[in-house]
Amino acid sequence: MDRRRQEWDDRRCFITNIGIRTVDQCPAQIVGVRQKYYTQTMYHQTESLFGHYASRYMHLLEFKDPNSIHIRLPFKFAFFQEEANSLLISSNGVIGISPSKYNTSGSEQVMYKYIAPFKGDLKFGKEGAIRHGDVEIDGNQCYGIEWMNAQFSFNEFISFECGICANGSIFFNYRNINNYAILELDNIGITIGLWHGLTKDEFVEMAAEQVDIPALKANLTMLGLVVRFSPLTKCSLSNTCLTSPECPHYSSLHGCSRLSCNEPSDLPG
Numbered sequence: 001m002d003r004r005r006q007e008w009d010d011r012r013c014f015i016t017n018i019g020i021r022t023v024d025q026c027p028a029q030i031v032g033v034r035q036k037y038y039t040q041t042m043y044h045q046t047e048s049l050f051g052h053y054a055s056r057y058m059h060l061l062e063f064k065d066p067n068s069i070h071i072r073l074p075f076k077f078a079f080f081q082e083e084a085n086s087l088l089i090s091s092n093g094v095i096g097i098s099p100s101k102y103n104t105s106g107s108e109q110v111m112y113k114y115i116a117p118f119k120g121d122l123k124f125g126k127e128g129a130i131r132h133g134d135v136e137i138d139g140n141q142c143y144g145i146e147w148m149n150a151q152f153s154f155n156e157f158i159s160f161e162c163g164i165c166a167n168g169s170i171f172f173n174y175r176n177i178n179n180y181a182i183l184e185l186d187n188i189g190i191t192i193g194l195w196h197g198l199t200k201d202e203f204v205e206m207a208a209e210q211v212d213i214p215a216l217k218a219n220l221t222m223l224g225l226v227v228r229f230s231p232l233t234k235c236s237l238s239n240t241c242l243t244s245p246e247c248p249h250y251s252s253l254h255g256c257s258r259l260s261c262n263e264p265s266d267l268p269g
Contacts, residue, residue: 029203037080037258038170038194038209038229045226049161049173050135050144068096073143074134075166078236079113080196080207081258087164089145091130093118095162097196112197112204117162117172120190123151141166149176153188156181158222168231170194174222182222185213194229196258207258233257 068090076085079097088096097113128149135144142165151157156178163171172192193210209229216222235256241247247261
């Protein structure tokens with residue numbers, strides 16, 4: 001890419017990748033794909049996403065500094081059909097995703113791959129914290145993250161949860177928010193959903209499963225809302241699998257479409 005001819009859009013890059021990467025590393029062009037990789041289900045419940053399991057078994061850690069923390073999951077899960085087991089939890093309501101081949105917390109792998117239960121410029125005071133730990137949701141092994149008492153607008157606060165499960169399902173749950181506060185979300189740039197970008201030579205190919213906030217405002221209240229994302233296929237491709245001779249057969253068998261199989265690497269002579 002000719003960097004002299006490239007136009008940089010720092011503000012758009014910051015909003016898109018808030019809390020994940022610095023603006024000087026963002027290419028301006030992002031090309032969306034229309035194919036769906038998840039189904040969305042919405043419902044309401046009064047108790048926490050983690051139920052009583054959280055209070056009895058979760059070892060939750062406070063996270064006071066507005067920054068990010070790296071977590072290695074105790075399991076692997078498929079994110080847009082790509083195998084992953086590493087998270088970068090941000091205080092800005094974003095969870096960056098690293099493929100399982102990476103063992104470091106470097107942000108270069110997670111810039112365009114992230115889960116956003118409530119992405120915005122969040123602030124945490126004395127009562128605010130981020131907690132995380134192993135949980136079960138509907139009998140499935142999951143990892144839970146909770147943002148507590150986050151300020152997202154003037155005098156408006158929210159607590160929300162995210163559950164990432166070994167079967168590929170992802171849950172959002174919203175708690176402690178005034179019903180009328182949902183009317184402000186569009187105006188202050190809050191976004192909710194899943195994003196998975198693949199870096200090409202001159203652009204980023206972005207797949208997204210975004211929650212429609214205007215529809216949310218018209219039909220639902222935010223308090224107690226649960227959004228469940230369920231993968232449409234059982235495909236889970238690691239970097240090793242992508243270069244394996246069995247990759248084409250596996251991809252055909254499990255309906256893989258997001259990632260392309262590579263030619264097997266030449267063995268050293």
